Amino acid sequence: MKNLTHTFLFACLLVSCSTPTEETNSTITNHKIVLSSDIKWEKLNPARGDKSPQAGTIWGDRKGEVATGFLAKFVDGFSSPPHIHNVTYRAIVLKGLIHNDDPEAKTMWMKPGSFWTQPKGESHITSAKGGETIAYVEIDQGPYLVEPINEAFDNGERPINIDVSNLVWLGFDQTNWIEQNTNAELCYLWGSQNDDNLKGLFIKLPSGFKGNLRSNGDIFHSVVVQGKLGYSTTTNSILDVGSYFSSTSAANHSIANDSNKETVLYIRTNGSIKIQ
Structure with missing residues (x-):
């Protein structure tokens, strides 16, 4: 990338x-x-059951059609299967380490304060490392959905990873x-x-x-x-x-x-x- x-x-x-x-x-x-202590958590991708990361909406409505900001929380060692999203998102690492890239890319752990974008339609994986790993995720329009890679498409956007350094x-x-x-x-x-x-x-x-x-x-x-x-x-x-x-x-x-x-x-x- x-x-x-x-x-x-x-x-x-x-x-x-x-x-x-x-x-x-x-x-x-x-x-x-x-306050972070007041955020209510639910499964980010219910289809994955207990393997799903947790999501806590801060503003907007992740399941609606409006712009939204939410927190995503991952367990140590989490790694998603290749997937796409129906909307582009921006994200910031708040705690722990996160890797987000093409399925074949070499692992690049982003530290807290790092910023990345994920274009809609592009196949990628997300991995997490650390006792508590949390990212802030932001979309300009919802709903935020996880979809299979056989529906992947190129919308012309390109991802960006900016390490905190x-x-x-x-x-x-x-x-x-x-x-x-x-x-x-x-x-x-x-x-x-x-x-x-x-x-x-x-x-x-x-x-x-x-x-x-x-x-x-x-x-x-x-x-x-x-x-x-x-x-x-x-x-x-x-x-x-x-x-x-x-x-x-x-x-x-x-x-x-x-x-x-x-x-x-x-x-x-x-x-x-x-x-x-």
């Missing part, structure tokens, strides 16, 4: 340096928080979405080719960060990929890996990293953001 590092770097520099279109309100409206991070001097005194960093992952302005990115918050994440899109989903995040509304919540927060209009999210390690967030939005 090809690693599209140069294309990824170009997109990162081009898109994330754009100017936010507008300022956001100072209060959160229509926001939601989901190959991510390209931008500081305040390379993007105006981050204020200088925050020491935060941004990594652009993907952008929609449609007119919906959707995009996906990582935000890295240093130890001791305390500030605001301002968003102006009516689509905003964020998942904790690494570390822990303090999130303040009328009460204070601690969001660990796999936890989630969102808003459906312009918002100012009050966040903090009180741990001694970096915290990484994945964000899907159709607007701009500002870390301050």
Whole structure:
């Protein structure tokens, strides 16, 4: 599988340096928080019975026709048979090690923080290693189905695997979405080719960060990929890996990293953001 590092770097520099279109309100409206401990798990592929990975929907409806984000949990040593999906998905390793590639490809274990895409119709396998292996999976349209390889087809897309060690991070001097005194960093992952302005990115918050994440899109989903995040509304919540927060209009999210390690967030939005 090809690693599209140069294309990824170009997109990162081009898109994330754009100017936010507008300022956001100072209060959160229509926001939601989901703790990882509150996620309800079910079989990802019921046809496999007890051999099926577990799935926990965070937002959307995996069995419906809408865009959806969910967690997939695998047991140590899991390896799927070759299969295809009816929809393209994006995914991020949260815990453990995951291999996702063509059935004949050499095993390439992706560590937490790695990002990959799986085009619909393409035959592949997924394997997992580790006592607890979890990935965040995202689709733009459902339902998410597992289908046999005799129905495989080429829809023109090509898969991407980006190991966490190959991510390209931008500081305040390379993007105006981050204020200088925050020491935060941004990594652009993907952008929609449609007119919906959707995009996906990582935000890295240093130890001791305390500030605001301002968003102006009516689509905003964020998942904790690494570390822990303090999130303040009328009460204070601690969001660990796999936890989630969102808003459906312009918002100012009050966040903090009180741990001694970096915290990484994945964000899907159709607007701009500002870390301050």
